[in-house]
Amino acid sequence: MQVLKDELRHRILSEAQHLFLQRGYARTSLQMIADKVNISKSNLYHYFKSKEELFYELTDSAAEGLRKLIIRLRDKRFDPATGQREYQVLLTEEVLSLMLAEKYGLLLIMEQSQGTRYEALRASMIDMLAAKIAPLLEDEDNSLLLAQIMAQNLLSGTVQILKNRVRPREVRTNLNRLVEYHTKGMDALLR
Amino acid sequence: MQVLKDELRHRILSEAQHLFLQRGYARTSLQMIADKVNISKSNLYHYFKSKEELFYELTDSAAEGLRKLIIRLRDKRFDPATGQREYQVLLTEEVLSLMLAEKYGLLLIMEQSQGTRYEALRASMIDMLAAKIAPLLEDEDNSLLLAQIMAQNLLSGTVQILKNRVRPREVRTNLNRLVEYHTKGMDALLR
Amino acid sequence: MQVLKDELRHRILSEAQHLFLQRGYARTSLQMIADKVNISKSNLYHYFKSKEELFYELTDSAAEGLRKLIIRLRDKRFDPATGQREYQVLLTEEVLSLMLAEKYGLLLIMEQSQGTRYEALRASMIDMLAAKIAPLLEDEDNSLLLAQIMAQNLLSGTVQILKNRVRPREVRTNLNRLVEYHTKGMDALLR
Amino acid sequence: MQVLKDELRHRILSEAQHLFLQRGYARTSLQMIADKVNISKSNLYHYFKSKEELFYELTDSAAEGLRKLIIRLRDKRFDPATGQREYQVLLTEEVLSLMLAEKYGLLLIMEQSQGTRYEALRASMIDMLAAKIAPLLEDEDNSLLLAQIMAQNLLSGTVQILKNRVRPREVRTNLNRLVEYHTKGMDALLR
DNA sequence: TATGAATGAGTGTTCATTCAT
DNA sequence: GATGAATGAACACTCATTCAT
Numbered sequence: 170m171q172v173l174k175d176e177l178r179h180r181i182l183s184e185a186q187h188l189f190l191q192r193g194y195a196r197t198s199l200q201m202i203a204d205k206v207n208i209s210k211s212n213l214y215h216y217f218k219s220k221e222e223l224f225y226e227l228t229d230s231a232a233e234g235l236r237k238l239i240i241r242l243r244d245k246r247f248d249p250a251t252g253q254r255e256y257q258v259l260l261t262e263e264v265l266s267l268m269l270a271e272k273y274g275l276l277l278i279m280e281q282s283q284g285t286r287y288e289a290l291r292a293s294m295i296d297m298l299a300a301k302i303a304p305l306l307e308d309e310d311n312s313l314l315l316a317q318i319m320a321q322n323l324l325s326g327t328v329q330i331l332k333n334r335v336r337p338r339e340v341r342t343n344l345n346r347l348v349e350y351h352t353k354g355m356d357a358l359l360r
Numbered sequence: 361m362q363v364l365k366d367e368l369r370h371r372i373l374s375e376a377q378h379l380f381l382q383r384g385y386a387r388t389s390l391q392m393i394a395d396k397v398n399i400s401k402s403n404l405y406h407y408f409k410s411k412e413e414l415f416y417e418l419t420d421s422a423a424e425g426l427r428k429l430i431i432r433l434r435d436k437r438f439d440p441a442t443g444q445r446e447y448q449v450l451l452t453e454e455v456l457s458l459m460l461a462e463k464y465g466l467l468l469i470m471e472q473s474q475g476t477r478y479e480a481l482r483a484s485m486i487d488m489l490a491a492k493i494a495p496l497l498e499d500e501d502n503s504l505l506l507a508q509i510m511a512q513n514l515l516s517g518t519v520q521i522l523k524n525r526v527r528p529r530e531v532r533t534n535l536n537r538l539v540e541y542h543t544k545g546m547d548a549l550l551r
Numbered sequence: 552m553q554v555l556k557d558e559l560r561h562r563i564l565s566e567a568q569h570l571f572l573q574r575g576y577a578r579t580s581l582q583m584i585a586d587k588v589n590i591s592k593s594n595l596y597h598y599f600k601s602k603e604e605l606f607y608e609l610t611d612s613a614a615e616g617l618r619k620l621i622i623r624l625r626d627k628r629f630d631p632a633t634g635q636r637e638y639q640v641l642l643t644e645e646v647l648s649l650m651l652a653e654k655y656g657l658l659l660i661m662e663q664s665q666g667t668r669y670e671a672l673r674a675s676m677i678d679m680l681a682a683k684i685a686p687l688l689e690d691e692d693n694s695l696l697l698a699q700i701m702a703q704n705l706l707s708g709t710v711q712i713l714k715n716r717v718r719p720r721e722v723r724t725n726l727n728r729l730v731e732y733h734t735k736g737m738d739a740l741l742r
Numbered sequence: 743m744q745v746l747k748d749e750l751r752h753r754i755l756s757e758a759q760h761l762f763l764q765r766g767y768a769r770t771s772l773q774m775i776a777d778k779v780n781i782s783k784s785n786l787y788h789y790f791k792s793k794e795e796l797f798y799e800l801t802d803s804a805a806e807g808l809r810k811l812i813i814r815l816r817d818k819r820f821d822p823a824t825g826q827r828e829y830q831v832l833l834t835e836e837v838l839s840l841m842l843a844e845k846y847g848l849l850l851i852m853e854q855s856q857g858t859r860y861e862a863l864r865a866s867m868i869d870m871l872a873a874k875i876a877p878l879l880e881d882e883d884n885s886l887l888l889a890q891i892m893a894q895n896l897l898s899g900t901v902q903i904l905k906n907r908v909r910p911r912e913v914r915t916n917l918n919r920l921v922e923y924h925t926k927g928m929d930a931l932l933r
Numbered sequence: 934t935a936t937g938a939a940t941g942a943g944t945g946t947t948c949a950t951t952c953a954t
Numbered sequence: 955g956a957t958g959a960a961t962g963a964a965c966a967c968t969c970a971t972t973c974a975t
Contacts, residue, residue: 174934193474195387198969209936211972220970283384315537318520322513329509346506346549354545358537365958390945400961402947411945556955575856577769580948591957593951602949666769693908693916700902700920704895711891728888736927740919747937772966782940784968793966 178216181206186227186273194224194277195284224277224285231274232287234267239297261344268331268340279328295320306358315358323351369407372397377418380468385415386475415468415476422465423478425458430488452535459522459531470519486511497549506549514542560598563588568609568655576606576659577666606659606667613656614669616649621679643726650713650722661710677702688740697740705733751789754779759800762850767797768857797850797858804847805860807840812870834917841904841913852901868893878928896924 184205188197199220203210217223241263268275278287298320299313306312330343375396379388390411394401408414432454459466469478489511490504497503517538521531566587570579581602585592599605623645650657664670680702681695688694712725757778761770772793776783790796814836841848851860871893872886879885899920903913 177934196474199971200969210970211937212935214971215934284387314521314524314534315541318517318538319541321516321520325512325516326509329505329512333505343505347509349548350506350510350545353548354541357540357544368959389943391943399959401945402962403960405946406959559955578856581950582948592949593958594956596950597955665766693906693912693919696903696906696916697919697923700899701923703898703902707894707898708891711887711894715887725887729891731930732888732892732927735930736923739922739926750938771964773964781938783966784941785939787967788938 174216177206177208181208181213181216181223182227185223186277189224189227189277189281190273193281193283194220221285224282228274228277228282228285228287231267231271231278232290234271235275235278235290235294238263238267239294242301243297261341261348264327265337265341265344268327268344269337272331276328276331279324291324295324298323302355305355319351319355323347326351365407368397368399372399372404372407372414373418376414377464377468380415380418380472381464384472384474385468412476415473419465419468419473419476419478422458422462423469423481425462426466426469426481426485429454429458430485433492434488452532452539455518456528456532456535459518459535460528463522466522467519470515482515486515489514493546496546510542510546514538517542559588559590563590563595563598563605564609567605568659571606571609571659571663572655575663575665603667606664610656610659610664610667610669613649613653613660614672616653617657617660617672617676620645620649621676624683625679643723643730646709647719647723647726650709650726651719654713658710658713661706673706677706680705684737687737701733701737705729708733747789750779750781754781754786754789754796755800758796759846759850762797762800762854763846766854766856767850794858797855801847801850801855801858801860804840804844804851805863807844808848808851808863808867811836811840812867815874816870834914834921837900838910838914838917841900841917842910845904848904849901852897864897868897871896875928892924892928896920899924 181202185197185202188201188205191197192201199210199213202223203213213223217226279291282288282290295317299316301316302319303313303316306315326347327344330340330347333343335343372393376388376393379392379396382388383392390401390404393414394404404414408417470482473479473481486508490507493510494504494507497506518535521534521538524534526534563584567579567584570583570587573579581592581595584605585595595605599608660669661673664672677699681698683698684701685695685698688697708729709726712722712729715725717725754775758770758775761774761778764770765774772783772786775796776786786796790799852864855861855863868890872889875892876886876889879888900917903916903920906916908916
C-alpha cells in the first residue's frame with residue numbers, strides 16, 4: 170500500500186510539475202492536476218495539504234540548495250581579473266551540480282513561482298550576485314545597475330541553458346561559454 | 361467636472377499601472393484597483409469598458425512603437441564586426457527614444473502581460489533578435505541556444521535599464537555600455 | 552421650453568417604443584434608449600420616474616382600452632350561431648377602433664410586457680374570451696381547453712394583423728376574414 | 743451516493759424546469775434555482791457545466807424530435823382538400839407522439855427559450871407551416887399574412903393542448919378537433 | 934485511501950437608479 | 955433641464971478547500 174501510495178504521490182508531483190512549468194503556479198488549478206493524474210481533486214489533499222504545499226514539495230530542496238549556494242557565493246572572493254579561474258569553477262561546477270540535481274525545481278522557482286513564497290527568490294538571487302559584481306565595476310552611479318543587469322543575465326542565461334534538454338556534458342560546455350561571454354563582456358567595461 | 365473626471369481617470373490609470381507592474385495583469389483584480397482609487401468597482405466601467413481595455417490603454421502605444429521597431433530592425437544589417445557602429449546607433453538611439461517615451465508600457469508588455477493580447481510579444485521580440493544573432497555564431501548545435509540567450513539578455517538588460525529611473529543622458533550611457541558589454545561578450549565566442 | 556420638453560418627451564417615448572417592440576421590456580436597457588435619443592441616461596429620470604413608468608406611459612391607455620373592451624365583451628351575448636352578425640360587428644368594429652388607436656400599446660402588452668405589471672394581461676384577456684366561448688361548445692371536459700385555444704388564436708391572429716403595417720381598410724378586411732375563419736372553424740365543432 | 747447525486751440532479755432539473763417555464767430562460771437566475779433546491783449556487787456546477795447546459799438538458803431531445811418532424815412535414819404533401827386524411831394522421835399521430843414524449847421540452851422551446859440557441863426554432867416552425875399553407879389560399883396580397891396566422895394558431899393551439907395535463911386519449915381527441923377546426927376554418931376562406 | 938458533494942469567497946461585468954452640480 | 959459621476963445589487967462562473975461516507 171505504501172508503495173502504491175508513494176507511486177501515486179510521485180505521479181501527482183510529476184504531473185503538477187509539468188503543469189506548473191507550462192502554465193505557472195497561479196494558472197494551474199488543482200482540477201487540472203487531478204485530471205492528469207486521473208484521481209479526484211479531493212484526493213490530492215491526502216497527499217498534500219494545499220496547493221502551495223504541493224508546489225513547495227517540488228521546489229523546497231532546490232530553494233534550499235539555492236540558499237546554500239548563495240551563502241557560499243557570498244563568502245568567496247569574486248574577482249574576474251585575478252580569481253577568474255576559481256570563480257569560473259565555482260560558477261560552473263557548483264552551479265552545474267545544483268542545476269543538474271534540481272533542474273525543474275530551479276526552473277519553477279525562477280520562472281513560475283508567482284503567487285508563492287518563492288516569488289521573490291529570483292530577485293534576491295540577482296541582488297546577491299549584483300552585490301558581488303558591483304564592486305568590480307568602476308565606482309560610479311550606475312555600477313549597481315549594470316551589476317544588476319549582469320547578474321540577471323547570468324541567471325537567466327543559466328535558466329535558459331537549464332531549459333534546454335541536453336546531456337550534462339553539454340550543459341557544462343554551455344555554462345562555460347556563458348561565463349566566458351559574461352566575463353569578456355564585463356572586462357570591456359572595466360579598465 | 362471634466363477636470364475631475366480626467367483626474368480620476370488618471371488616478372485609475374496610475375494605480376492600475378502600479379498594480380499591474382507589481383502583480384501582473386491576471387493577478388490584479390478590478391476590486392484591488394477600485395480599492396486603491398477608493399471608488400466602487402462598477403465605477404471603473406465609466407472610465408474603461410473592460411479590464412483588458414484598461415490594460416491596453418497603458419500599453420497600446422508602447423506595443424505600436426515596439427512593432428515598428430521590430431520591422432526596422434528586421435531590415436537593417438546586424439553585424440557586430442563590421443557594422444557595429446550603425447547597429448549601435450540603431451540600438452541605442454531608436455531603442456532609447458522608444459524607451460523614454462514608453463517606459464511603463466514597455467515594462468508591462470515585457471514582464472506583466474500574461475493573459476492579454478501582448479503576452480507573446482516579448483517572446484517574438486526575443487526570437488527576432490535571436491534570428492539576427494544566430495548566423496554570426498559558429499555553426500554548431502548550440503548556436504541557436506546561445507543566440508537566444510544573448511537576445512534575451514539584451515532585452516532584459518534593456519528592460520532593467522528602463523526600470524531604473526534616471527535621466528535620458530544616463531539611459532543613453534547605460535544602453536551604450538550594455539551594447540558594448542554584449543558585443544564584446546559575443547566576440548569572445550567568435551573566433 | 553415646455554414645447555421643447557414635450558418634444559423630447561415624445562422622442563424618448565418613440566425610441567423606447569421601438570426598442571421595447573423589437574427587444575422586449577427586459578432586454579431593453581435605459582442606456583440603449585438614451586443613446587437613441589442622444590441624451591444622457593440620467594436625464595431620462597426627469598421625464599419618467601423609472602423604466603417601468605416609461606413602459607406604462609406607452610401602454611397604460613391601451614391597457615385601459617383593453618379593460619373596457621373586456622367589460623363590454625363580458626356584457627354582450629356572444630353566440631356565433633344566432634348573434635353572429637352582432638358579434639362580428641363587435642369584434643371587428645370595436646376591436647378595430649381599439650387596434651387602430653392603440654396599435655403599439657397593444658403590441659407591447661401582448662408580446663413584450665414580460666417583467667411588467669401587464670405581463671398577465673394577455674393571459675387574462677384570453678381567459679375572458681375563453682369564458683365567453685366555452686359555454687357554446689359541447690359540455691364536456693375539454694370544452695374549456697378548446698375555448699382557450701380559440702380565444703388565444705383569435706387574439707394572436709389579431710395581434711398578427713396588427714403587426715402588419717396596412718391601411719385601416721385592409722385591417723378591417725383581414726379582421727373580418729379572421730373572424731370568419733374562426734367562426735367557421737368553431738361551427739365545425741358545434742352541432 | 744450515486745443515488746443521492748441522481749436525486750439531487752433530478753431535483754435541480756425539476757426546479758429549473760418550473761422556473762424556466764414560469765419566467766423564461768433569461769429571467770431565471772442560477773441563484774433562484776439554487777435557492778429552490780436549497781443548495782449553493784456553485785454546487786450547481788457539479789451537475790451542469792453552465793446555465794445553458796442545464797437548459798439544453800431539458801430541451802435537447804425535444805429539439806431533436808422537432809427537427810425530425812419538420813423534415814418529415816416538409817416532404818409530405820399538404821392539401822386539406824384532397825389529402826386531408828393523410829395530413830390529419832400526420833399531424834395528429836406524429837405530433838402526438840412527440841408531444842407526449844417531450845411535453846415540457848417542447849413548451850420550453852416554444853415559449854421560454856429566448857436567449858438560448860433554440861430561440862428561433864418556434865419562428866422557423868411557423869414559417870415552415872406557413873409556407874405549406876400559403877399556396878392553398880387565394881393568390882392575393884394578404885395570403886401570406888393569413889397563412890402565417892393559421893400556422894401560428896395551429897402551433898399555439900398544439901402548445902395549449904400540451905400544457906393541459908390530460909391522458910393521451912384526450913390529447914389525441916383534442917388534436918383532432920383542433921385540426922378539424924382549422925381545416926374547416928380554412929375552407930371558409932377558400933373559394 | 935478515495936471520492937462525490939458542497940461551499941464561500943472571489944472573478945469580470947451589467948444595469949437601474951441616485952446624486953451633485 | 956441636463957449631465958457626468960457614482961454605486962449596490964445582481965449576473966454567470968471559477969476555484970481552493972472541507973466534509974461525510
